[in-house]
Amino acid sequence: MFEPSYYRRCQCKGALKDKEGNPLFNDDGTPKVGDIGLSCPKLGKNHGTWYFYFEGEPGEGGKRARVRRGGFTKLDDAKKKAKELYDAASAGTDVLSDEKCGDYFVRWIKAKKSLARTTIHGYEEHIANYLIPHLGHIKRRDLKVRHLDKMYDAIERENAERILHRLCVDQLQKDRDDAHQAWVRTAGYAKREERRTTRRAFLNANAALREGKKGLRKITSAATMHRINDTLSSALSWGIKREQAFAKNWAQLVELPTVTRPKPLVWTPERVEHWKRTGEKPGPVMVWTPELTGQFLDFAKDDWLYELWHSFIFLGPRRGEMAALPWTEVSTDALWLRVSQQIVEVAYKLYGEAPKADSVRTLSLSLESGDNLVSFRSKQEQKRQEWGDAYVESGRVWTHENGEELHPDWISRRFTRLVELSGLPPVRLHDLRHLAATLSLLAKNDIKVVQEKLGHSSRQITSDTYTSVLPEMMRAEAESVMSVVPRDISYAERTPLEIPETAWQADVAVFFAHGARQSGDTWAVGAQRKPDSDLLGMITLTGRSQGDAANAAVKWVRDHCATNSLELVRVENFNDRYSEEQQSNFSLTRFTVARSESPGRAGFALPTGLPPASRRGRRAQTRRPKPT
Numbered sequence: 001m002f003e004p005s006y007y008r009r010c011q012c013k014g015a016l017k018d019k020e021g022n023p024l025f026n027d028d029g030t031p032k033v034g035d036i037g038l039s040c041p042k043l044g045k046n047h048g049t050w051y052f053y054f055e056g057e058p059g060e061g062g063k064r065a066r067v068r069r070g071g072f073t074k075l076d077d078a079k080k081k082a083k084e085l086y087d088a089a090s091a092g093t094d095v096l097s098d099e100k101c102g103d104y105f106v107r108w109i110k111a112k113k114s115l116a117r118t119t120i121h122g123y124e125e126h127i128a129n130y131l132i133p134h135l136g137h138i139k140r141r142d143l144k145v146r147h148l149d150k151m152y153d154a155i156e157r158e159n160a161e162r163i164l165h166r167l168c169v170d171q172l173q174k175d176r177d178d179a180h181q182a183w184v185r186t187a188g189y190a191k192r193e194e195r196r197t198t199r200r201a202f203l204n205a206n207a208a209l210r211e212g213k214k215g216l217r218k219i220t221s222a223a224t225m226h227r228i229n230d231t232l233s234s235a236l237s238w239g240i241k242r243e244q245a246f247a248k249n250w251a252q253l254v255e256l257p258t259v260t261r262p263k264p265l266v267w268t269p270e271r272v273e274h275w276k277r278t279g280e281k282p283g284p285v286m287v288w289t290p291e292l293t294g295q296f297l298d299f300a301k302d303d304w305l306y307e308l309w310h311s312f313i314f315l316g317p318r319r320g321e322m323a324a325l326p327w328t329e330v331s332t333d334a335l336w337l338r339v340s341q342q343i344v345e346v347a348y349k350l351y352g353e354a355p356k357a358d359s360v361r362t363l364s365l366s367l368e369s370g371d372n373l374v375s376f377r378s379k380q381e382q383k384r385q386e387w388g389d390a391y392v393e394s395g396r397v398w399t400h401e402n403g404e405e406l407h408p409d410w411i412s413r414r415f416t417r418l419v420e421l422s423g424l425p426p427v428r429l430h431d432l433r434h435l436a437a438t439l440s441l442l443a444k445n446d447i448k449v450v451q452e453k454l455g456h457s458s459r460q461i462t463s464d465t466y467t468s469v470l471p472e473m474m475r476a477e478a479e480s481v482m483s484v485v486p487r488d489i490s491y492a493e494r495t496p497l498e499i500p501e502t503a504w505q506a507d508v509a510v511f512f513a514h515g516a517r518q519s520g521d522t523w524a525v526g527a528q529r530k531p532d533s534d535l536l537g538m539i540t541l542t543g544r545s546q547g548d549a550a551n552a553a554v555k556w557v558r559d560h561c562a563t564n565s566l567e568l569v570r571v572e573n574f575n576d577r578y579s580e581e582q583q584s585n586f587s588l589t590r591f592t593v594a595r596s597e598s599p600g601r602a603g604f605a606l607p608t609g610l611p612p613a614s615r616r617g618r619r620a621q622t623r624r625p626k627p628t
Contacts, residue, residue, distance in 0.1 A: 003054065004082040006075060009037045010048035050078040056089050056096065067095055084247075093141075093244035101143055102136025104245065108235045118344050126231040130155065130220075140239075145250040148232070152256065155220050162219050169216055172209040179205040222257040229254055264434045267292055267425045275425050286427050287434045290442070299422040304379075307372035308398050309415065312429065315363050316436025316454050319408045319429060320344055325397045332373050335365040337397075339455065343408055359455035373397070489541060489552040491525075497537030497560045499593070503529055507595040508569070511536060513557065515549030515587035523549045525556070525587075546575050546587035553589050567594045 014036040016024045024032040040048065051070030058065060067085055072078040089095045105127045112120065134151035135143065179202040186195040220228075232251040239245030264285040265271070271282050288296065293313060300306050308322060317339060324341040331337070340360050365373070376397070383401050384391045392403035399405055415429045427435075433454060440450045451459050503509045515525040523543050527536040537560075541552045554571055561568045570592040578586050 002083075002086050004052045004079075004086070005054070006050060006052045006078055006082075007038065008043050008048040009051055009070070010040050010043060012036055012040045012042065014040070049073060050075050052078045052082045054082060054086060065096060088244070088247055093247065095141055097139075097141060097245075099140045100136060101138050101140050102132045104140050104239065105131050105136070105235055108238055111238075116344075122227070123231050123234075126228045130228050131232060131235075140245060143246065143250060145253045148229075148250055148254050152225060152254065155225060159219050162217055165216055166219075169209070169212050172205070172212045176202070176205040176209045223259045225256050226259055229256060264431070264438075267427075272425050281426060285431055285434065286425065287431060287438060288424070288427055290439065292424055293435065293439075296419070296422055296424055299424075300418055303418060304401060305398065305414070307376040308411075309418070310372050311369065312415075312432040313435060314366070314369060314439070316433045316440075317363075318342065318359075318433070318455075319411050321359070322398055323396070323406045323408050323411065326395050327377070327397055328395070330373060330397060332365075332370050332377075335367070335370045336362050337365060337373075338362045343405075361452060361455050363453065489543065489548055489555055491539040491541040491552045491556060493537070493539050493556070494524075495535060495538040497527055497556065499536060503536075504595070509593045511591055511593075513550075513553035513587075513589045513591065515546065515553065515589075517585040523552075523587075525549055525553050527553075527557075546578075546583055546585075549587040550575060550589045553587075557591050557593070561593060565595075568592075569594050 012035070013033055015031045016034045016036065017039070018024060026032050042048075049070060050072040051068065052072075053066050053068040056065035056067050067089065069078075069081055069085065072081065085095050109120065109123055109127060112123070115123070130151065134154060135147055138147055179198070183195070183198040183202045186198050229251050233249055236246050236249045236251055240249060262284045264287050265283045266287050267275075267289060275281065297306075297310060297313070300309050303309070311317065311322065320342040321339045324343040325337065325339070326341070329338040329340060338361070342359075380399065380403070384403065387402050390402065392399075392405075394403055394405045396405045412429045416426075419426055437450050437454060440453065441447070447459050499509050499511070503511065511527055511529050512531075513525050513527050514531070515523050518524050518540075521542050521544055522540065524538065524540050526538045528534070529536070537556075539552065539556050541549065543549055543552065550573055557571075558568055560566070568591065572590040572592075574588040574590065575583065577588065
């Protein structure tokens with residue numbers, strides 16, 4: 001039953017008395033002085049503060065548990081707090097606990113036994129670097145959202161100081177480099193005194209740079225603050241579920257700067273030219289085009305780990321998965337490999353772990369990928385014979401030349417070095433997962449196939465994170481729009497469109513419609529299989545631009561398909577291929593048409609026995625032996 005008691009008390013000092021009202025004395029006979037509290041004669045409306053207490057549930061051994069708080073200027077504030085604490089105690093919260101938040105965070109992380117090693121390491125870093133320094137001194141029962149706001153405000157202030165520090169270091173770096181260049185320029189021809197002076201200036205600048213770098217720390221980004229808040233939210237949620245340690249999950253009420261996930265960008269020719277000129281990357285996540293990918297593979301052909309880079313590009317694994325892949329999980333005959341292990345790095349120490357359940361998967365290999373694995377196994381066998389007893393039998397697929405397993409961070413650094421040597425625009429090793437997903441989509445594979453290939457738990461993660469739009473996909477989309485939105489452009493058919501039988505291959509025909517301005521607004525559009533082939537048909541129209549000529553060609557072909565039971569599969573606009581001077585006078589459109597009725601399986605008997613021998617084989621059987 002909730003029956004709190006309220007009273008006033010103050011911090012005044014005076015002569016102390018016992019329960020009967022008699023004065024108390026020290027050993028030397030002087031009156032004993034102390035906090036008179038409730039007996040202060042000045043207690044009243046404007047003197048002293050309100051306190052309350054109520055009885056909680058008895059503790060171990062029936063010990064009385066009295067909840068007491070004070071320091072309230074108004075009685076209503078004391079009543080509100082008393083009701084809040086009583087409700088929390090009724091819900092199971094230990095309102096009498098004096099545990100500090102720092103002790104609680106340490107206790108929480110020790111209790112988390114099921115987390116991955118890298119996750120625990122990240123939580124421990126957040127606790128040591130942020131939560132304990134800013135929240136560790138606060139009693140767990142007193143934690144509120146205002147304390148969290150103060151922590152993030154302090155982090156932003158620290159960021160401002162770190163930015164200034166980094167700018168100073170950058171200037172010191174520039175001064176050191178300038179001093180080094182000045183010293184180098186004095187070599188060989190300058191006087192000894194001048195060289196001695198420039199060398200001393202360089203040494204001083206280098207010493208200033210070393211001193212300036214002391215205490216340099218990374219900027220805590222908005223994304224990192226969100227991860228810190230996620231760690232805190234997990235800790236508070238655990239305490240609420242286990243022991244009602246907190247009234248609310250205060251981390252869920254914090255407002256942090258928004259974080260935008262960097263969108264993968266493709267290295268288009270314009271971006272490559274800008275990078276070559278300025279050295280600036282358009283974004284943190286970049287993806288090669290198929291042409292640039294081929295150039296890298298050609299460059300890395302002689303590298304010891306060429307087959308590994310090929311696997312990263314076309315299979316899209318994580319670096320830890322490749323570092324842990326054993327030969328026992330690879331079949332070069334059935335063309336598959338199974339990802340069931342991974343190597344994680346924590347403070348540059350390696351640990352073997354099972355990947356997440358969704359990441360355990362079997363990847364199908366192409367013939368080229370299977371040949372690459374066979375080739376790499378042969379190279380390993382050759383190195384095993386060359387190294388002899390010094391060869392390390394790690395059992396891994398991807399190793400150093402002496403058989404030692406690869407460190408995931410070493411793989412990243414090696415790939416970065418190869419990209420630098422190739423002269424290609426830079427991408428990170430992890431960006432090859434974006435590339436593998438994009439190439440798979442470019443090959444018309446379903447997003448579900450890409451999801452299984454990358455080891456994601458849902459299509460949404462794959463679509464949002466790892467798919468970039470290559471120029472080829474954008475161009476196809478833009479070109480196909482014309483076939484979706486028909487335009488009513490009037491034209492006159494001079495020569496009816498006829499698609500000869502020789503133009504059909506597997507019930508599909510491809511031809512071009514080339515438009516040219518005749519005079520004024522008069523255009524002529526002719527259909528051809530090739531620029532130098534005979535006309536398949538011709539129309540004329542009145543139009544102001546090449547777009548009108550292209551739209552008229554689309555309507556012409558669409559009408560022809562509707563009349564002859566054909567299907568217009570694709571329309572591709574090549575008007576942008578002309579120069580600015582030519583665009584006002586020419587247009588070019590490519591059409592892909594399919595026959596609606598094609599041979600089905602109903603009248604085709606399933607083959608039995610061996611396939612017929614090839615023509616070359618039959619000739620070989622009937623050839624007479626040469627006379628001896």
